Amino acid sequence: xxEEKLSRRKFLGRATGTVGAVGGVCALYPVAASLAxxxxxxxxxxxxxxxxxxxxxxxxxxxxxxKPLFVMKFPPGYSLEKWGGTAKEKINYEKxxxxxxxxxxxxxxIGVCTHLGCIPIWEKNGGKNGIPIYYCPCHGGVYTPxxxxxxxxxxxxxxxxxxxxxxxxxxxx
Ligand code: FES
Numbered sequence: 001x002x003e004e005k006l007s008r009r010k011f012l013g014r015a016t017g018t019v020g021a022v023g024g025v026c027a028l029y030p031v032a033a034s035l036a037x038x039x040x041x042x043x044x045x046x047x048x049x050x051x052x053x054x055x056x057x058x059x060x061x062x063x064x065x066x067k068p069l070f071v072m073k074f075p076p077g078y079s080l081e082k083w084g085g086t087a088k089e090k091i092n093y094e095k096x097x098x099x100x101x102x103x104x105x106x107x108x109x110i111g112v113c114t115h116l117g118c119i120p121i122w123e124k125n126g127g128k129n130g131i132p133i134y135y136c137p138c139h140g141g142v143y144t145p146x147x148x149x150x151x152x153x154x155x156x157x158x159x160x161x162x163x164x165x166x167x168x169x170x171x172x173x
Contacts (some may be wrong), residue, residue: 046173051106051165057132059122061111064161064172068111068119071170072094072145085131085144092146092157096102103165109147110159115139
């Protein structure tokens with residue numbers, strides 16, 4: 001009898017726990033779904049970013065054509081020399097120099113690793129001697145703040161989309 005009571009109690013305990021867990025998952029789903037960018041937002045072919053609230057070296061990531069777009073404000077006059085790292089390739093650096101001058105030190109690059117498509121992480125002090133880099137956690141790819149690939153498997157720099165600043169609005173696409 002005691003055993004029967006105990007097993008019934010155990011059963012009820014487990015059943016309640018299971019129902020609670022399922023209920024919890026169901027309750028969290030709408031929250032998670034609302035936090036994820038909508039398909040429409042991710043698919044948008046033009047991104048408009050107000051650069052007014054950007055702080056230097058603070059990454060802003062916005063959806064653009066189903067990919068993250070990395071918008072970054074550089075400190076004025078920031079150069080490879082000031083960055084202090086070693087970059088064999090300076091492809092993006094050279095391309096972005098005139099864009100930075102025209103766009104109040106703000107540029108947008110596509111935040112998709114050119115190796116196998118992971119999303120690199122902005123590490124403001126993550127490079128050697130605390131220099132800022134983009135780090136791809138999938139296979140250890142490293143890029144400069146301009147998106148030039150400097151180590152690991154990425155074969156080419158991060159892509160630079162067409163962009164134009166009018167007033168404080170950066171239009172990409
Ligand atoms: S996907 Fe980025 S290093 Fe492989």
